[in-house]
Amino acid sequence: MLRIHGQVALIMRIFLMISKSIAILVASIFMMTVQLANAQSCTALQEQSGADIISVHCGGAPSATVDADGRLWVTFVQNKHVYVTYSDDKGENYSQAVRVNEEPEDAEFNGENRPKIVVAETGDVLLSWTTKTSSNFTGLIRFSRSVDGGKSFSQPRTINDDGLHTGHRFDSLFLTQSGNLYLTWIDKRDMEATLARDEDYPGAAIYYAVSQDYGKTFSENYRVSHNSCECCRIAMAPHGVDNVAILWRQIYDSQIRDHAIAVLSAQGQVSAMDRATVDDWYIDACPHHGPSMVSAQAEDQYHMSWFSAGDIHKGIYYARYDLNSAMSSHLIEVDATPGAGHPSLATHADELKMVWKGFNGVQTQLKLMRSHDDGKSWSPAEDFLLTDQASDHPLLISTAQGVYLSWWTAQYGYIFKEVANVEVR
Amino acid sequence: MLKFAEHARKTLLSVTAVALLAVSQVHADNIQAFSGQSFAQIKEDFAGKPFVLSLWSIDCAPCRVELKLLGEIKQQQPEFPLVVISTDLLEDREEAVDILDSYHLAEFASWMFADAFVEKLRFSIDPLWHGELPRSYFFAQDHSFKAHSGVLNKEQLQEYFPNWLE
Numbered sequence: 001m002l003r004i005h006g007q008v009a010l011i012m013r014i015f016l017m018i019s020k021s022i023a024i025l026v027a028s029i030f031m032m033t034v035q036l037a038n039a040q041s042c043t044a045l046q047e048q049s050g051a052d053i054i055s056v057h058c059g060g061a062p063s064a065t066v067d068a069d070g071r072l073w074v075t076f077v078q079n080k081h082v083y084v085t086y087s088d089d090k091g092e093n094y095s096q097a098v099r100v101n102e103e104p105e106d107a108e109f110n111g112e113n114r115p116k117i118v119v120a121e122t123g124d125v126l127l128s129w130t131t132k133t134s135s136n137f138t139g140l141i142r143f144s145r146s147v148d149g150g151k152s153f154s155q156p157r158t159i160n161d162d163g164l165h166t167g168h169r170f171d172s173l174f175l176t177q178s179g180n181l182y183l184t185w186i187d188k189r190d191m192e193a194t195l196a197r198d199e200d201y202p203g204a205a206i207y208y209a210v211s212q213d214y215g216k217t218f219s220e221n222y223r224v225s226h227n228s229c230e231c232c233r234i235a236m237a238p239h240g241v242d243n244v245a246i247l248w249r250q251i252y253d254s255q256i257r258d259h260a261i262a263v264l265s266a267q268g269q270v271s272a273m274d275r276a277t278v279d280d281w282y283i284d285a286c287p288h289h290g291p292s293m294v295s296a297q298a299e300d301q302y303h304m305s306w307f308s309a310g311d312i313h314k315g316i317y318y319a320r321y322d323l324n325s326a327m328s329s330h331l332i333e334v335d336a337t338p339g340a341g342h343p344s345l346a347t348h349a350d351e352l353k354m355v356w357k358g359f360n361g362v363q364t365q366l367k368l369m370r371s372h373d374d375g376k377s378w379s380p381a382e383d384f385l386l387t388d389q390a391s392d393h394p395l396l397i398s399t400a401q402g403v404y405l406s407w408w409t410a411q412y413g414y415i416f417k418e419v420a421n422v423e424v425r
Numbered sequence: 426m427l428k429f430a431e432h433a434r435k436t437l438l439s440v441t442a443v444a445l446l447a448v449s450q451v452h453a454d455n456i457q458a459f460s461g462q463s464f465a466q467i468k469e470d471f472a473g474k475p476f477v478l479s480l481w482s483i484d485c486a487p488c489r490v491e492l493k494l495l496g497e498i499k500q501q502q503p504e505f506p507l508v509v510i511s512t513d514l515l516e517d518r519e520e521a522v523d524i525l526d527s528y529h530l531a532e533f534a535s536w537m538f539a540d541a542f543v544e545k546l547r548f549s550i551d552p553l554w555h556g557e558l559p560r561s562y563f564f565a566q567d568h569s570f571k572a573h574s575g576v577l578n579k580e581q582l583q584e585y586f587p588n589w590l591e
Binding site for chain 1 (some may be wrong): 484485486487488520524525540541542543544546548553554557558559562574575576589
């Protein structure tokens, strides 16, 4: 009797497990179809409109911004051209994409290196990207702008001013409240010069240039730091109304690839430079994992999130950095499961959000967590979106209306979706 | 007659299509598509034998240092059990082959990722690998393995393959 009872219980347990799995599956399918009703995969679009279609859903590594009027602007790369498109209904419908560079060029488009877009209060659309010039890690920092509301774009210009056929890559673009446009990148001019003297030069350098007329003219190039890592995106956040703080992967003691922070001014002064993370990642390799950084509530404080596989920290981490004390606080391990990476942070109305990618062996899980106390404590991680096909790094975009997710996936095309705030009682 | 013409036209079309397909699939290189099943196949090919796996990409500068060393080894020891996989997509094969060629590695079979869902392909090799490059593995005879991130040096290879590399 007991045995039969045991068998029944086992069958019941299996039945419950199966029904639970089906329920989860149905729920997740429902979640995706409801939330992504307007998403369109590139494959589906090509079937409808032909393989040559230029679309935000087919382009490589899109990035986005929302202007003062609430219009969404997206830039992406397709067939050696940078394109810009906009949407007045938050990504439901897009305008016909406008080609930025008339002459084809090898504009880079990948998770760590994508075209950047900023729209000024004047309505000027400002763009930067990296153009690859050979298979040997050489490139140019390119800039173009539109002064007619995105109808046409200026002939792209090269912003690195050394005229050298060497590495100038991984650009980042930021416009301050006062209208200073900062363009920063990874640069190998000092490496070339040092190697020519038969001396060692670990990594590359960080350089920047500033425009105070919305990209009409740029300053000379300023060096921030020697010995940066060569292959990770640079994070930028405002410092006051005029300056920016940047966070990048830096090489310490010739071998450790952790992070450094610095404040840059429009006149070329670099201050408050210090080591921002101590993970002790001894690696002579390209991590292809750049950090994320946004302003915290107090001036001079920044929320940082990054990946490391160091001796001290392994996985995705969060900490709040204070420029005055050069110390981090509230450090937590966000996700140390294999496959976790590429965090992105954003704040809106006292809510700090973080998304990142996980992989469970079958699906990519986009995970989300929130903090309502400036990064002191966090909600548990939740699965936000799922895909079982290829996808880009997720990016959070902070707008006046809220925080949005910008994410390209093969399955759903380009997703621009609000990440709603959670009411705190 | 009309029917025959229609039939001939269709036949011609399909012959052309097959010919075009064949041309588009023929590459005069030794690159193979690395899919979700490829790594199991590679291990089967090396059943009961040790091997070195080296992963690289076009965009990775330190990888070139490792490719140079591996190319030198293969020139001296063409039978050295080496598997080279590029994590770039197949559409970049010409660029990858040019690079392999400059390190004398193009004459040997190697693989390139055949799916943009790179997380899945990385997972099929090693769930604990975060994607950093170069990444290498020493597979022992029983295929227990040791992973390494960063550029391999000759001493490390000698330690695992003393009979091959003196």
